[in-house]
Amino acid sequence: MxxxxxxxxxxxxxxxxxxxxxxxxxxxxxxxxxxxxxxxxxxxxxxxxxxxxxxxxxxxxxxxxxxxxxxxxxPTNTALDARLLIGAGLFGVGWGLVGLCPGPAIAALSFGGWPVLGFFAAMAAGMGLYAMVEDQIAKVV
Amino acid sequence: MTAFTPLSAAIGGALIGAAAVLLMASLGRIAGISGIAGGLFSAPKADRGWRWAFLGGLAFAPVLVWLVRGEAPAFELEASWTMLAFAGLLVGFSTRLGSGCTSGHGVCGISRWSPRSIAATAAFMATGMATVALARLLAEQIR
Incomplete structure (x- = not known):
C-alpha cells in the first residue's frame, strides 16, 4: 500500500x-x-x-x-545556517544555467533526449559526491 | 522566449500540490525530489521502496500525458555538454547541501511556513535570476 x-x-x-x-x-x-x-x-x-x-x-x-x-x-531544524544558504544559492546558479531542477530532470528523461540524460547523470554524480564528502563538510560548516 | 500560460500553470500547480498532500497524508513524507532521490541508496532498506515508487511514477507520468495527447511534451534546451555536466553536478551537490530543491523547499517547506525553506527559496530564486541575467548579458556581448 x-x-x-x-x-x-x-x-x-x-x-x-x-x-x-x-x-x-x-x-x-x-x-x-x-x-x-x-x-x-x-x-x-x-x-x-x-x-x-x-x-x-x-x-x-x-x-x-x-x-x-x-x-x-x-524537518525540525529551524537554523538558517551557512549550509542551507550556500547550498540554495549554488542550486540557483545551476538551475539558471540550464533551466532544470531535480523533478523536471527526472520527469523529462523519457522525452528530453541525450541532453537530459547527460544532465541527469551529472546530477546523480553530484548527489553521490555529496554523500561521499558529507562528513567532511559537517566539520567545516 | 515562451508565452505566459496562466491556466495550464494553475492546473499543473494544483496537481503538484495535490501530490504533496497525498504523500504527506499517506506516508507522512515531504515531496521533495532531491531529498527522496538522495536516500535511494543510503536510507535504511525499509525506507527505500517508496522512494523508488515515487520517482518511478514521476518518470512515467510524462509518458502517460504523451499517450493521451498524442505528442511529446515540449522540450527546448540549448546547452553544451560541458554546461550540462557542470550544471548537473552543481544541482545534484547543492540540493543535498542545502537540504532541498524547488519542490522540497519551494512547495512543501513554504507550505509549512518553514523559515529555512522560505530563506532557501528566496536564495535560489535570486541566484537563478542573477545567473540568467548574467548569461543573457554575456550572450549579447558576444553577439
Whole structure:
C-alpha cells in the first residue's frame, strides 16, 4: 500500500509538471529572465501549488498520524545556517544555467533526449559526491 | 522566449500540490525530489521502496500525458555538454547541501511556513535570476 500511494503521488506530481510545462527548460529560464521576455507562468504554478499544499497540509496535520505510516516525518531544524544558504544559492546558479531542477530532470528523461540524460547523470554524480564528502563538510560548516 | 500560460500553470500547480498532500497524508513524507532521490541508496532498506515508487511514477507520468495527447511534451534546451555536466553536478551537490530543491523547499517547506525553506527559496530564486541575467548579458556581448 505504501508503495502504491508513493507511486500515485509521484505520478500526480509528474503530470502536474508536464501540464504546467515546467519540464521545458526554456519555460523555466523564461521565468528567471525578469529583465528580458519574462514569462511569469512558474509563479502561478507555485501559487496554486502552495495554496493546495498549504490547505491540504493543515487538514492532514489535524490527524495524529499518516494513513500508512507511524509518524509524520517533517524537518525540525529551524537554523538558517551557512549550509542551507550556500547550498540554495549554488542550486540557483545551476538551475539558471540550464533551466532544470531535480523533478523536471527526472520527469523529462523519457522525452528530453541525450541532453537530459547527460544532465541527469551529472546530477546523480553530484548527489553521490555529496554523500561521499558529507562528513567532511559537517566539520567545516 | 515562451508565452505566459496562466491556466495550464494553475492546473499543473494544483496537481503538484495535490501530490504533496497525498504523500504527506499517506506516508507522512515531504515531496521533495532531491531529498527522496538522495536516500535511494543510503536510507535504511525499509525506507527505500517508496522512494523508488515515487520517482518511478514521476518518470512515467510524462509518458502517460504523451499517450493521451498524442505528442511529446515540449522540450527546448540549448546547452553544451560541458554546461550540462557542470550544471548537473552543481544541482545534484547543492540540493543535498542545502537540504532541498524547488519542490522540497519551494512547495512543501513554504507550505509549512518553514523559515529555512522560505530563506532557501528566496536564495535560489535570486541566484537563478542573477545567473540568467548574467548569461543573457554575456550572450549579447558576444553577439
Amino acid at each position: 505504501k508503495t502504491m500511494m508513493a507511486g500515485l503521488a509521484g505520478l500526480l506530481f509528474g503530470i502536474g509538471l508536464v501540464v504546467a510545462d515546467m519540464t521545458n527548460p526554456a519555460k523555466v529560464r523564461a521565468f528567471l529572465d525578469i529583465g528580458g521576455n519574462w514569462d511569469p507562468s512558474l509563479a502561478i504554478v507555485m501559487v496554486t501549488a502552495l495554496l493546495v499544499t498549504g490547505i491540504g497540509y493543515r487538514l492532514v496535520f489535524k490527524r495524529d498520524k499518516p494513513l500508512f505510516a507511524p509518524t509524520f516525518q517533517t
